[in-house]
Amino acid sequence: MIAIVDYRAGNLTSVRLAFEAIGAEAAPTSDPAAIRAADRIVFPGVGAAGSAMRNLAQLGLAPVLRERVAAGVPFLGICLGTQILLERSEEDGGTPCLGLLRGEARRFVPRTRADKIPEMGWNQARFERPHPLLAGIPDGADFYFVHSYYPAPADPADAVCTTEYAGVRFASMVGRGSLAATQFHPEKSGRAGLRLLENFARWDGR
Secondary structure, eight states: EEEOOOSSSOHHHHHHHHHTTTTTTHHHEEEEHOOOOOOOOEEEEOHHHHHHHHHHHHHTTTHHHHHHHHHHHHOOTTHHHTTTSSEESSGOOEOOOOOOOOSEEEEEESTTTTTTSSSEEEEEESSSSSOOGGGTOOOOOOEEEEEEEEEEEEGGGEEEEEETTTEEEEEEEEEEETEEEEEEEEGGGGGHHHHHHHHHHHHOOO
């Protein structure tokens, strides 16, 4: 079973339906016991870092997520679910986050009127290193983004893919051990996104 973390925010239905489309069993849950029992965990995200972290605290989920990542359970963060895996976010005046990866989420600073914030639409992901979740996906594939903040991991080796927007080359996918996370939305990214989710549904975290 794939547990989709329900922390009172996020694109839960679209993520569940995307897994259904590839024949994988996935269900939203905010039950710590169900998350502990899951074979894989997906942490989707839409919204703001401050409210997301408050909801995680109220639901008692932050220590559970840290525990499962430490245990090597395959874990996929999506969009805001990627940013709050880092140590902090610039959002909401500065928000302490889960600290599962060193680094922070930074806000785009537009250079010209052409730099619309949030970034909303399709953009390329350039592969920086091989990863099991990218199997069968061509380097430079287009994925769908909606975000005003971007991941800036402290260790460049944690960047699996990079993307350019508003004069910034940022980590659009990060990964370390059994933890992987995408700034883009695979559930909204057509064939390439579904292939990534299919790879995740088979991934053993190594």
